[in-house]
Amino acid sequence: MQFIDQAEIEVEGGTGGDGLTAFRREKYVPAGGPSGGTGGKGGSVTLVADSNLQTLLDFRYAHRFRAENGERGGPKNRTGANGEDLIIEVPCGTLVYDLNADQLMGDLTESGQELVIAPGGKGGLGNRHFLSNRNRAPEQSQPGAPGAIRRVKLELKLLAEVGIIGLPNAGKSTLISTLSSAKPKIADYPFTTLIPNLGVVRKPTGDGTLFADIPGLIEGAHAGQGLGHDFLRHIERTKLLLHLVDGIAPDPVADYHTIQQELMAYGQGLPSRPQLLAINKVDALLEEEVDALATELSQVTGEKVFRISAVSRQGTDELLQAVWQLLDETNAAIAAEAARTAAALIEFNTPSLRSTELSELTSDA
The missing domain is CATH 2.70.210.12 (GTP1/OBG domain)
Known part of the structure; x- marks a missing residue:
C-alpha cells in the first residue's frame, strides 16, 4: 500500500x-x-x-x-x-x-x-x-x-504517541518490527524506509500504544533535504520521541547533534518534546566501547542513555519500561495543565457570578 x-x-x-x-x-x-x-x-x-x-x-x-x-x-x-x-x-x-x-x-x-x-x-x-x-x-x-x-x-499527521527518530540506518525499522507486528522493509543501506511505519506495542496492562518509525532524517531535513522535510510533520503530534543512535557509526555523538539541530530548526514544539536516547547495535561493540560512548552521550544530554540491540532485543525491555513511565508522566502533566486551564476559566468567571448573586440578594432584601 x-x-x-x-x-x-x-x-x-x-x-x-x-x-x-x-x-x-x-x-x-x-x-x-x-x-x-x-x-x-x-x-x-x-x-x-x-x-x-x-x-x-x-x-x-x-x-x-x-x-x-x-x-x-x-x-x-x-x-x-x-x-x-x-x-x-x-x-x-x-x-x-x-x-x-x-x-x-x-x-x-x-x-x-x-x-x-x-x-x-x-x-x-x-x-x-x-x-x-x-x-x-x-x-x-x-x-x-x-x-x-x-x-x-x-x-x-500521524497520531502515534511515540515517534522513533534517528539518522538513516540507525535501526528504527528493526526496532519497531521487534516491538510490534509491523513488517517494514529492512536492508543494510540508507533510506531503506521511504514512508512512516506504524506499529502497536502492547503495554504490560494490555493496552496498545502506537509507535511511528519516521524515515531517516539527515542534515538539512528541515529545509527539504532527504526525506525528513516531508515526514517531520508526523512527529508533531507525538508525546514522546525515542532517539536511536547507531553505535557502530563513525561518530555517534555527531549524529546525535545532527538530529537535535534538525528538530530545533524545524520547531513546532519538537525541541521541547520529552525524549529518550538509546544506543543501538551494542551487540556489535565491545563492552568498554559501549560504556565509553554511553558516558560521552550522557554528559552531552544530562540524561540516562539506554543500550539496546534491536536485532537481539537486548535492553529493549528496560527501554520500554522507561517509555511507559515517561508516557504516564507526560499524560499526567497534560491532564494537570488541562485542569489548571479549566480552573482558571472558572475563577475568571466567578467574580461576575458572585456579583450577580449579590445583587439578587440585595434586591430580595
Whole structure:
C-alpha cells in the first residue's frame, strides 16, 4: 500500500431544488390558490475520520467530488426531496485547509468525527410562499441555490504517541518490527524506509500504544533535504520521541547533534518534546566501547542513555519500561495543565457570578 499524506481535492455541495409554480384546482375546493412546493436542499460534502485508514491514497487519482442535487418542489405544496450527502472517509489525524481562503477548516483526530466542507444549497421557494393580500395568485418561484465550491488541501499527521527518530540506518525499522507486528522493509543501506511505519506495542496492562518509525532524517531535513522535510510533520503530534543512535557509526555523538539541530530548526514544539536516547547495535561493540560512548552521550544530554540491540532485543525491555513511565508522566502533566486551564476559566468567571448573586440578594432584601 502506498503512503500518501497530502492531497488536494475540489468539492461541491449539491444545488438546491427549484421551487415550483403551481395552482391547486380540485373539485369541491374553491379558490385553491397557489400550491407550488419548495425545492429540496442540496446534499453536503462531509469528511469523516476513519481509524481503519492510514493514508490518503484514495485521493491519488480522484480529485473532484460533488454531492447530489435537491429535487424540485412538487404540486400540492409538496417539498422536494433533499439531495443525499456525500460522505468521504479520511484517516484520523487529517488536517483540512481551505485553499481559497487560506485557512484551517478543521482537524479530524477522533474516529467518527465529522466536518462539513461544502454545504449544499437551499431549495428555492415555491409560489405558495409569495401569497399575500395584494398578490392572490403569485406566479413566481425561486431557483435552488448552488452548493458551496471549495478547493481543499488534506494533510495527514500521524497520531502515534511515540515517534522513533534517528539518522538513516540507525535501526528504527528493526526496532519497531521487534516491538510490534509491523513488517517494514529492512536492508543494510540508507533510506531503506521511504514512508512512516506504524506499529502497536502492547503495554504490560494490555493496552496498545502506537509507535511511528519516521524515515531517516539527515542534515538539512528541515529545509527539504532527504526525506525528513516531508515526514517531520508526523512527529508533531507525538508525546514522546525515542532517539536511536547507531553505535557502530563513525561518530555517534555527531549524529546525535545532527538530529537535535534538525528538530530545533524545524520547531513546532519538537525541541521541547520529552525524549529518550538509546544506543543501538551494542551487540556489535565491545563492552568498554559501549560504556565509553554511553558516558560521552550522557554528559552531552544530562540524561540516562539506554543500550539496546534491536536485532537481539537486548535492553529493549528496560527501554520500554522507561517509555511507559515517561508516557504516564507526560499524560499526567497534560491532564494537570488541562485542569489548571479549566480552573482558571472558572475563577475568571466567578467574580461576575458572585456579583450577580449579590445583587439578587440585595434586591430580595
